Amino acid sequence: MSEPVLAPGLHGLMAEFNDATELVRAAKAAHAAGYRQMDAYTAAPVHGLAEALGHDDRRVQKFTFTGGVLGFCAGLGLCYWASVIEYPMNIGGRPLNSWVAFSIPTYELTILFGGLATTFGMLALCGFPQPYHPVFNVEAFRKTASSTGFFLCIEAADPHFDQASTRAFLEGLHPKAINEVNA
Amino acid sequence: MSDIDLSAIRARLASASGPTFWRSLDEVAETPEFQQYLQREFPENAAEWSDPAGRRQFLKLMGASLALAGATACTRQPTEHIVPYVVPPEGYVPGKTQLFATAVPRDGVAEPVLAVSHHGRPIKIEPNAEHPAGGGTSRFAQASILELYDPDRSQTLTFRGEIRSWTDFVGAMAGALSAAQSNGGAGLRFLTGTVTSPTIASQLETILGIYPQARWIQYEPVGGDDVAGALGAAYGQRVAPVLKLENADVILSLDGDFMDSGAAELRYARTFAERRRLEAGGTTMNRLYMVESRTSNTGTKADHRVAVRAADVDAVARAVAAGLGVAGATAGSLPAKVTAEWVSAVVADLKAAGAKALVVAGEQQTPAVQVLAAAMNQALGAIGSTVDYIPSPAARVDGRTGTLTELVGDMSAGKVEVLVILGGNPVYDAPVDLGFADQLKKVAVRVHAGLFKDETAARCEWHVPLAHPLEAWGDLRAYDGTVTIVQPLIAPLYDTAKAPSEVLAAFGDNPAATALETLRAYWEGQFGGGSLTAPDGAAFASFDKFWRRAVHDGFVYGTAATAATIGAPSSIPAAPAAVAADALEVTFSADPTVHDGRYANNAWLQELPKPLNKITWDNVIVVSPRTAERLGLPAQRLTKYQAAVATVTLNGRSVSGPVWVQAGHPDNSVNLQLGYGRTHAGRVGTGIGYDAYRIRRSTTPWFATGVKVENTGDTYTVASTQMHFNMEQRAVVRSAPLPLYKAEPTFAQHMTHVPKYEDTLHGNEWQYDGYKWGMVIDLNACDGCNACVVACVSENNIPVVGKTQVATGREMHWLRIDRYYEGDLDSPTVHDQPLTCMQCENAPCEVVCPVAATVHSQEGLNDMVYNRCVGTRYCANNCPYKVRRFNFLLYADWDTTTLKMARNPEVTVRSRGVMEKCTYCTQRISAARITAKLEDRRVRDGEIKTACQSACPTQAITFGDLNDPESRVAKLRAEPRNYGLLEDLNTRPRTTYLAAVRNPNPVLSPEAAQVPAHGSGGHGEPSPSKSDEHGKAATAGAATH
């Protein structure tokens, strides 16, 4: 297929809607129309929106699991190595490998590593911290995206993107407004 | 702070020539406060904590400002040269300690000891077991180390408060004496304590020879020669009893605290305990009947004890004497507490024992009782078997001696021109009715020689600082007459300090004679007599040989007094006028820790808990529960450390002090302890407690009736280290009467359930195949004398915290002696239990320490790693024995130089915020281990003696290797009486106890003779005999809650 003609410095086209219902409907339509490189923006999580855009990301869980496993090994390893191998000592006549006691630091470290992996994993997947993003060039977005706005942005990077036809397509969804997003 | 005149300061600084360095306005202003602060270099004392602005805080600030001052201008330090030994002292190995045989005086009588010298500093007192009177040490001997280094010791020779030289003094005395020449020294008086030293005696004899009209007076407020006086009157010769308790099966003590008072206490305590060991299946023990007028340590060991007023002892004595058929003794009416049955039972028991019986009379009892006791011993045939009467070791010069009363009479009559007070502190401790202090003013030349600038020094023109016994040559007789050599371990800390013999020399023909010269001269004379031989009977080749041997052994062999034969007493003094049954009586006794007041400035002794009430830093007015009720005196509230204050009035004079309601104290009797209320003791001892001397009269020095006691309504803080004296039906101290022990030797082991390792989560993976240190404490032997506690303090650099901290529950003693009362309030059974770190194998403290600052050693010691400790105090909380001690504040003294010299360099001085506890004297263990390694052998049994063990007069404490089945400790651990404290917690203590066994007379306590059909009470249950005793347990401690 032929390369679409891009207006220079254009990130994409952004349509603004009234509420979650309209936005989800629009997202579904866009997905049906074959658009993939697009994103929707809301001030509160809207269930089904990501799915409507055709996104389903389950990598966060994997971070949590790996973190947890690492934490467990680190905890148990630390206690065992320090108390049995590296500096064995007779403490209160208890055995060197007092695994019952060691289970508690292990438990805590499992949770610590798991939690940190989850949060920072999630942030990493989202590419945060991200000082700049084109969508903020749209004034309406700056003003309302984090409070009242519901936005759908079809990006210029999408193979089906064509400034004219995409705009036409978006207008067919009866948005409140359509803005060009400069890169 | 008094106002500081700034302009004056400016003027002073301006006038000063050259650079002047000053630390604070106070210093330049030379305010009294500042002077005082400069003096106050002794933080280990109560004042530190009783005054809000602690001096250490002051030092911190001052140190800071000094640092600033230093920053402004650098001073040039004087050059100091280090000179190595050309010829090192004999047997001196750097870092190794040396032992020197010497003696410390107690009321003038020698207590033979070995002093430990480290790099030329005496740092510890050990017993001299080779000495005939040796074995064990007293709390006083142990504390003499601190006395030596006491920064309050008198450091300068003064005349009317101004510093003078020794030559000035000698010159002045020469002048005074030449004046005395004319009238044969009619105005010359020497006042000393009891003198047993042959050398001093001979010096005085010489002087009295030169001045025939001069007089020599001996006065001791406590422990004088009164007994000899009383017996002398009846038998025509001044004799004193020497007990041979090792032979005594049945002992009747008439108010005699023979195990814990008097110069022979150590010997008596040991021989008494020897007869109660019950080791290796032994089932025979002596039996002690106690009739006493207060609650003494000896009384707590009695099998039968009755508490009566001191005045009533006479009646009991007569009744028993009559029963024993002593000629001239007729039984009068007995005090209510003592039944005729009791007397007859005792008489029967004594008779049955015959020559193996013994009657002891307390030194504070009347001449009548002394004579009766002697007569009873005679009637029993005990003399020679269980008691000897020896010529009193106190020296006298017949015809030239006088009494204190005579002296004061002469003083008031203006007959005394020169009064030489050698040691002693009569201004403080003379009987109040004599008015010694006032009459002293009438003496022209008043000379006082003493360790401290005390009350007497303050009233004398001349004061000569005496050298401490550890600093001076001399000799003393032990209680049995054995001459003991006192040798110095260190040159006097203060140049002008003189030995007593040197002070006396100033009045003799050779004023310049040193103590050593005088001593050698005297003994050379004695040696000339040729009677002196070595222990093996061989004569000495030369005086030098004899001298070296005597100094080395610490005593002159063969100088023990030989028993005198006493016939029948000329007459037995008549019974005193009967005292009304409810008449209130006051008794005086030496304080258990500061004695007659001479140890008042000794912080170790001040903080030592008194045997029965565990009070520190104070003396109290002791009354019985009933009497307290009668007099409307509230009992002490120990949960708040509060006691009511009462006033005791006798013959118009009165003292006020805190009231202590003491279970087992005789009714209608009030006991006051002497030795407190000092006004010139030093920064530790000045102004604490009440001064019982202020109502003590020469006619009734020990007890008097006609006393009035009133509640003032005030309260006073008493710092007692034990709040609760009731065992709460817990099997803490386990004891049984002899019959039960015979039937059920392992009675103590059935009182709690001891879990097996198999029952525990992890089992046990720790074996100790090298040494396995352990300790066994025989509760049957311990009489709670406290010597071990002071020994521990001295050995382990344990700080003194002061009254306020003790009253907050922060005393630091690693070793404590718990006292439990059992039975009813009026005549409880009292138990002692020395308690220190049990060195548990499953130590609860170690598991909970987050930083592994307390862990087990290869030899199973529960080590405390000070520098790793961060002070969470979790270990102390989790210690079921509560033996761990925490430095809540900076308790150790880091400033005072002399006190640094008193420390044991082998033991860390702990800092603030660190936990500490008993280490089994690990430094001694290491020392022995090193020696053993060098000699390629194992440590021998008995080679290591812990500080408490070696100090213990009764040998209640045994330490050794549990892995060696032949070791004494292992054998004792195998004894049926052996039990571990709180073993049911699976702590596996390394220190265990041998249960106490008492030997009551079946006639008097038939219930004790009953052997329960089933001896063991089963697991978890105290044995029958225990539980019912406990059933009616109620104690002074409990009463106060």
Added chain:
Amino acid sequence: MLDHPKEAVPGARYLAPGHSFGSISDKISGIITGRTPFSWFIGFLIGFSILQVLLVAIAYLLFKGTGIWGVNNPVGWGFAIINFVWWIGIGHAGTLISAILMLFRQHWRTSINRAAEAMTVFAVACAAIFPIFHTGRPWLAAYWLMPYPNTMGLWPNFRSPLIWDVFAVSTYATISIVFWYLGLIPDLATMRDRAKSPLAARLYGIFALGWRGSAIHWQRYEMASLLMAGLSTPLVLSVHTVVSFDFAVSVIPGWHATIFPPYFVAGAIYAGFAMVLTLMIPMRAIYGLHDFITERHIDNMAKVTLATGLIVFYGYCMEAFFGWYSANQFEQFMITNRMQGPYAPYYWALIFCNGVVPQLLWSKKVRTSVLPLFAVCMAVNVGMWLERFVIVVTSLHRDFLPSSWGMYYPTIWDWSTFIGTMGLFLTLFYLFIRVLPMISIFEIRTLTPAAHAKGDAHHE
């Protein structure tokens, strides 16, 4: 408690009707951007001045040593540990609300979890002061308890409950802060876009990390939050369990009890909810948040308080019962001593505050009228402190050997340190109210119809 079946928007009944995204954003962010009420300054001033007391107390402590407190032998732990447990316990409600209620999809949590989590973080901060400064040598304790080898290659003792504390509490603090921050990100974005001053906008912007409300991000975000909740739940339960081990693992009668972990956790939640109410009730009044913190919220929190209170009271009964049933003389004495010994007044005061007073919460009138409820919560706050006093002091002061029994009397320094930490807490909390949205804006938005696409199945 499941959502109303008939309810179009889940949890809508926890929000006053007629609210839209805009009104919510305006109202809550307005608290920060708008004028600061005078009462804030008063409150902050009070808190800040009390904080100075803490600083003085700690300075003197470092200068003189632990001896300035009333601790002694046998009572080696006093106010410090009591306060530590008390503060840590209070923290638990925050995590519970944000984690456990989230797992149970309790929509009423949305308006209280932010403040509650803040409370957690600050309470843990207050708590953390004590274990460090109660030691004899805090300058070492501060790091010697960390799991690293010292110069001799010596490690901490992993068998010690205090080390478990280090792990549990530090994990708890870290996770709480992270979780709290995670929840803040979208709201920080809101503040970024609404801040009046450019500086504020810049600062909020930095912490918002560039959040733009992307649907994909929301998806990951919600998953992360859910997982964090899942991790925090066992964590919060473990923390007070571990704290209870400080006592339960020892041998001391009154400490050595298997019932401690559940009974401590319940106590913690109990104390926490009481504290949340103590903070919410005035906050709600001052800032007029009745629309978001409705009567239903108050009612639910009161119910939780009552429920946990009953568990705690059961714990007391069991302690007493086992004291008798154990047939162990030490245990028996311990409980009798609590009830009749020198500290009996504290014990009975505790029973009154924690056992009797909360029974008022059976009545809906009390649960829904703020003043009585506030009073009850105050009683519980006091009661829970007394509980820790009774546990720590009465168990230690008379343990096995009567000879070593003692008493514990707190000093002025004990009190000033304790009260000082309240100053720290107030100061931090007032600052929080001032600079961060005290109610989760974006979560409240989810309670409006606009946030829900009609005709789509809810994923609940």
